[in-house]
Amino acid sequence: MLHSDRSTHIAKPPFTASEQLATHLQQLSVDLIDLHLVGKQAHWNVVGLNFRDLHLALDEVVDAAREFSDQVAERMRAVYVTPDGRAATVAAQSSLPDLPTGEVNTAQAVDLVAASLYAVAGTARRIHDDVDAEDPTTADILHAIIERLEQLAWMIDSENRVANASLPRPVLR
Template sequence: MSNAVKSTLPERDLKTVGEALQGTLVDLVDLSLVAKQIHWNIVGPRFRSIHLQLDEVVDIARQYSDTVAERASALGVPPDGRASTVAAGSAIGTVKEGWLQDSVAVGTMVAALSSTIGRARERMGAVGKADPVTEDVFIQLTGDLEKQHWMFQAENQN
């Protein structure tokens, strides 16, 4: 059953693209979990605005995780979004347990987004020549994440 879906990409390109898609899936699943954990535990005077902004990040991460997983499937690469895979492969740091002051929450999101964007940009470069269709997914994803990164950074200015 390992060859249920055949790719149109040459094997070497498929390996590069498959690894990039899988790594991004892991990062996006974790980003959505991190943002939701912060969303539930944020406190402080900016609670409401940040609480709502965190939902935007969750929506973006979940939308793109589906896009990335379906792109992998279309290329014959079975996506793996299991909790153990996400925990083992994500580069996003952990979220402090318990209530998070709004300024700490914002800093945590800036770091999580920075990590996700950095890895997405690396993968974008890796897949560019191998598969421009996947590169386009990474371009759109990175643009949307960078917008959120900017907004959270602007929240942290005094």
């Protein structure tokens, strides 16, 4: 039977997000959206040594950021949170460092993109315990985000590292 009066619809989900969970997921969402934008901006404007490899690696960053931002936003909707991915919101709420305008040398782009990847991974790590305490299912999404973004950061950051001299130093076993 179809209901013509939608004001009477009542859903009974087993879980809805708290205000804290909503705030945490909104922060992660805007950081992921901004990471996509940072990746494209660097992708379009990077020049210099090892250009092609970095240009292609930036596509991986963009693809991961877009996939994860969609996954987080859809999870938000599943737990009755309305994501806000508007440009003005992303600009106001993002915790990522700014990228310069114009061309960026590959070495500088490596540092800037690695910093952005680590910033988003840092957001996911910062909110993880609160998210896990309230909703372990959503925390599982954070695990995948952290794992992939830290892997991408390591790979990109390695372009500028100097063996056994850069910080942080690797743990030797």
